[in-house]
Amino acid sequence: MEVKFTNEKITDHIYRVYGLGDACMYFIKGNERGLLVDTAYGVGDLRKYIEETFAVPYDVVITHGHADHANGINQWDKVYMNHLDIELYKSRSEISTRRTLLKKRVENIDEYPDELFQTLFEGEFLDLNEDTIFDLGGVRVEPYHAPGHTQGIMVLLVVEDRVCLFGDACGVMTFLFRPETSTVSVYRDTLNKLLAMKDRYDRILRQHGTCESPLSLVEENLEVAEEILNGTDDHVPWEFQEFKVFIAKKCDLKTAQREDGKSGNIVYSETKIR
Ligand SMILES: [Zn+2]
Structure with missing residues (x-):
């Protein structure tokens, strides 16, 4: 059993990297350095793949502490992640x-040994x-704090490519119900912040599903957040894992x-509105 990694070029400097499971990663390559964004579930030799494929000195950043984004990091000595998510990472890292989590996407995951x-x-x-x-030579990456999905989650603006990497911060089903999430009210502030930056990016990239969304995603999530706060959303009950939540x-x-027909949606807990 071997884990295969692949990549595709998305913009002048951004490559999307796929490994095992549903969470993709990105590599941003400048003239002098690179930046690996996320390490997915941490199965297989990602470090070898990155170094053979991109062949530049690089740093590793983790958008947030969830198990499907942060678990490959022990292949490196130093990684960047907002400190608010350290305990979250530790609490979700058991094999x-x-x-x-992987079983849903990789049916034969049991055939992959613990090693x-x-x-x-x-x-x-x-x-x-x-x-x-991060100044990578010809391309800069600016992180912005975007609490909601987790306390420490960061989005990354790839300035010269006019791309914002949202990670899980704002999606087609933004999850705001686990213990580590912020309230919808705090999330509304984050969405207003992302909206205020909208003249700086033309594309939104994410790490799940289609991994890209139209620019209307932020405004649609904001509209939905306002509806939840006003009690006028559809409020559809749903059970996800052990959580009783609302879509x-x-x-x-x-x-x-x-x-x-719109794209942005929020899944939330009644205890996490204000
Ligand atoms: Zn997440």
């Missing part, structure tokens, strides 16, 4: 947790905050397509 799974990070977390700007706008659960 059994990752196997359970292929990266273990708990023993290196140093460097704080990723809005002052941590703000009626949609097809398989495709996440909203009945009214």
